[in-house]
Amino acid sequence: MKTLVQAIEERARRVGRDVQFMEVCGTHTMVAFRTGLRQLLPANVRLISGPGCPVCVTDVNYIDAAVELCRRPDVIVATFGDLLRVPGSDSSLERERAAGANVRVVYSPTDALALAQECPSKHVVFLGVGFETTAPTVAWSICCAARDGIDNYFVLCAHKTMPRAMEALVKDQQVKIDGFICPGHVSVITGAAMYRFICEQYKIPCVVSGFEAWDMLKAITLLLQQVLDSRAEVEVEYSRSVTEHGNAAAQRLISEVFEPYDASWRGIGTIPQSGLAIRPQYARFDAARALTVRFGEAHVPPGCRCGDVLRGVLTPLECKLFGRTCAPVHPIGPCMVSSEGVCAAYYKYEKRVAA
Amino acid sequence: MKRDRILLAHGGGGSLTRELITELFEPEFDNPVLKPLEDSAVLVMSGKGYAFTTDSYVVKPCFFPGGDIGKLAVCGTVNDLAMQGAQPCWLSLSFILEEGLPLTDLRRIVQSIGRTARGVGAEIVTGDTKVVERGKCEGLYINTAGLGRIQTPNRWGAAAVKVGDAVLLNGFLGEHGIAVMSQREGIAFSTSVVSDCAPLWPLVKAILDTGVEIHAMRDLTRGGLAAAVSDIAEAAGVGIRLDEAAMPIGREVRGACDLLGLDPLAIANEGKFIAFCPGADVERVLAAMKQHPLGKEARIIGEVTADPKGMALMRTTIGGERIIDMPTGENLPRIC
């Protein structure tokens, strides 16, 4: 009987060469660091983080737009806590709140909707950030607003989807990816079949993993086995939550309210069909259109390497700003301030200063 | 992005609070008594050691499961004195009351203050009352200052912590923070977790009575255990290694933390502290703690090492290792 770690060590030995597996879910990044599981891996098995942190891949100009909105006296900005401290070009929502702007941290888009009902004289703008797990909940809130005539509820939409981004990383070729640890909760919504094209077209193994350390180690074992067998298949480690086809009701809601468009991912650039935009029939709930929001230039602070870190090209330790000018108390880029950013993870859990 | 205003996180007991202290307060008030920045200042008067401390209480709501702002106002200050090995003797009591505060509420709180102070043998010897217009404070704010007689032969503090010391914790984490959070509007969750708010001097006295040389104690208020160990590790220039498997975290607190996306190590406690004593004597201290109602669940949670200097680490339940970070200061509900 072998232990899980021994199973990994044994397979890694047989593989021989260095392999690099990418996880593309910020929560997986955090689990890997918080549990210290990275230290249990053999030297030739590396875990790299991809752009799975929705806050990290949101362009600076989105934060700037949110900041501009919250400065309007007739607007209440409602946001997940994750976005509060992210620096825009010259301010953040946290700073605006301290200066008197109406910014509320909420746990769910339904809280924002309730806020709109409680404050009929204000425009309540919910910051819609997140991947396929979050998108259906925001879609629901828009449908509900439409059904109940809550016409002071708006969403500033920056939702993104995973498959095209994963494909872009593979085609990028700057990073060696020997396997993907696929996001667990995105897959609950979309179903595991979504990743099949990566295996078939690009011959890269994909394992959908749960969020306990045990799940991730099991997923790594499965990936190593696929490498050994020269297979490239979609396997579901997280079978207690993930099915082949996902949550149909959630998928229906997403396609009812949103349509795909070519979204800009911070540090990566535009990825075709990787974003979700609010459909024309719901345009009256789209803050960008209904409240005339101007998106400025998306410029990145000098020296900030978040984009390269997000693609797995660079580790945080290789960024000159890491731990020096960029640290959780005074972050420069989103990878350091986001609760799931890989730079924040390194700083918080593993190492403090750039090499 | 420059920081030109006070943020909520500045009051969180984490890295932003620390920044305010080191960048604004310390340079202006620089003196050797302030410098150690422990829970209490140590004064020497007529050759005897006294601990002196102050705290303000702005908790919302005023009445929460397990206590109220009055009980908290006494416990918080008495506990800061206890962390310096001082028996609480005299307290000052300052009220800032909001116009419109019901007298019945104030009476309840005052009675709670009296009861708690008497219970621990401390006297309210001076006070002040101010009233501000409706809306300018939330019900009431309280400030207390405390003076106590130090009962330990040696000076407690981060400077006394040595490599080889054991780290003890007196009980379950996260109860106060979760209890209070559940009562705040905008968070909308409920729990039967009750605040652990309690005066710690009797337990500290029991530890003192063992005769073991204690090196430091720190209560785990804002910022929780994470803030306390990161701070001490840095101040003492030692490594502190904790064991995640040894952490006493109740199921209900863990459930609430899972629900809100919070780290139980960063949540405020009002009846918990860590103590540092020589490794060889830890069993004696632990036995004494477990005899006392406030220490029934006491356990050894870690040790002080030479490396990594200035940092607190934790061995995780899966056998890995991670840094215990100083929290930034605001516990935000997250989706990610």
Next chain:
Amino acid sequence: MCLAIPAKIVELNGTTATISVDGALREVNVSLVEEPRLGDYVLIHAGFAIHKWDESEVKELEAIRAATDLREVLV
């Protein structure tokens, strides 16, 4: 990106339910799962139930969480 936790339905009111995570209670929306029932375990994200678990799946998670040092967990 997706903090989601398993929770038990302790009250049901049409599209909303009160769930319990080891005693911490919160109201969530259950319109994304099919036929939720009292006592069901659901996965919660951003105030919505996104998946319903059966008994064996809950037990699987409990077993995983009960395992401590993974170097000693049998595969």
